[in-house]
Amino acid sequence: MDVDEILTGLYSEQGRQNPYPWYAALHEHGPINAVPKRAEHSTITAVAGGYDLVDQVLRDPGWYKGAPPDWQDQEILRTFLTSMMFINPPDHTRMRAVFAKTFTPRRLGALEPVIVRIVTDRLDRMAEAGADGGEVDFVADFAYPVPALVMAEFIGLPEADLAWYRQRVDWIDEYMDVAGKTPERLARANQAAEELRGYYRELLAHRRRQPGEDLISGLVEVLDAGGVDLTEEELISNLIVLFNASFVTTVYMFSNGLPLLLAHPDVIAALPGDDALARGCVDEVLRMESPVHFLARAAPHDTEVGGLPVARDENVLLLIAAANRDPARFPDPDRFDPHRAGPPSLAFGVGLHFCLGSAVSRLEGRLALPRLFARFPELAVSQPYTYSGSLFLRGIDKLFVTTGEAR
Template identity: 85%
Template structure:
């Protein structure tokens, strides 16, 4: 197949359900390929799947994130471009330095008992729901609420607001997909951004009057004292994006990972009590089933990348999930091996935009997966999983299981 045929297949419905054969086909063309046929107004000139090449671009701060035309006219795009995830230095550096101070070893240590408490509560609920062999939806009963509750407590969101919050997150995620730029999805994403901004303004006002120990209280105090170079609107934009990015990727780490683990009974049996294996399982799940499948970066000048010419301001599509299965870096790249040696996955990115929530997500996986499988050693999947249908944030949205109870 040529590159046009591969990309057409990748963006098709079968490609969204299982993109990995298409990534393997792209590897057959080398670490980077020119995009021969481009849609009107597209600035994507090449697609990269080579691990080393993707990492090289992500580490280079001169390769930048390009805002879409007319972004000032859309609430969702204005929100994105007031957050560190979507802007470039020096604004990115300024914003990130503020939030980086909150993801300290002390805060991570304080999260451990929170994670354990949340996980054990949800496992009790799963046991009750799955009594007498009844099916339960692992995503609804565990994979979604676990990271949502942890991040809500960390950031400072009331648990009672999470159902309302989830709908807005879903609207934003649907818009982010390559097929998500429809008028309806844009309208929903704009509505979500507007409502979330109003929500955070109210929450900030409440924390200003009655501060607590959460992230929002600490940031509001720092902003009001002039201790950080961050406006309140930037604070709001970053909180929206941070919560969305930090927990959605963890939801898919759990839901994508469970079928992988259950396909390896030796790993399931050994996982409880083996912290090194738990860490390896989390890393291997993230490598094989990366929640984020691609990013884009624009060239700072006319250049060549892997022998492919890229003009200034043209974008290269960086296939994170494809790079994580690069046979040049990962022998037998489609095989699940939690004890494999090799480079770290690119699931959370690398370089200046490396995901700030990566440590929290990995901690949740390391603590939760052994507890889950110790509690339900006979856990089984009872139906084929239902995937999101998105290629940008790809994951299992419904996963029915039997706890063996």
């Protein structure tokens, strides 16, 4: 199977449901390969799946995130490209310095009781819904609301707005997929970005009148005092991207991880009370079922990567999920092992654009998973499930379970 056949397979429905055989086939061709010049691959020169090579490119500050020439004409692209997740230095450095101050050990410590309270409440609701053998949608009742409520409380979004907010998040995520750049999806993403920008303008104005203890209140205060090098429109762009990135990946960490964990009853039986095992399970779920499957970077100058020439401004597709199952770095990569030694997964990226909310996501997993299985030791998947149609953010959107007898 050549590289063109592998990429075609990845783009197929079968590949979207289970891309890992295609990643394994790609590893047989080496850590990086040229991409055939075809319309569907027009912006990509090479595809990389080797762990060391993907890690190397992500850590190199010279490799940058490219922007389409018409980005200023689209609301969604203007939002992306005025946020730290999609922008390059020096603006990236300026913006990240503002937000990095908010993700401190003190703030993370303060989040622990918030997470425990939200998790406990959602488990109570699951127990009620699953009484007498009733089915529960694990995503709707737990995997989505836990990170959404945690980030909403952290940032300062009213809980009542989350259902409205989620639809706009979905429209943006659909557009971000490698196959999502259709006129219809672009129009929905533009609408979502426009509506979210209006939403945040009103929220910022409200926090000016009635400040609280949340992130938005703190940022508004320093913004108005001239204490940060950030405009209000840049603040709004970053809040939109930060909220999306910080909770959608956690939703999929939970929903993708549940079937994986349930296949290892000895592990879930030992989870309650074992914090080291909980950390290992979170790490291994993120390695084996990375919510984000790829990133792209453009070459700062004519160069070679893994012996392959890449011209200046050409893009390399970095397959994070393939790198996380690179047999050269993870022996027996398809085996779940929460005690696995070796390098960290690349699930949250690395380098300049390392996910700022990764510590929150890991904390949620570490606190939630032991409590989930302590409460529902007989938890079981009750219906077949499918993964989202996206290759960029891949996860289970509906996952029906029975809780069994709750403790």
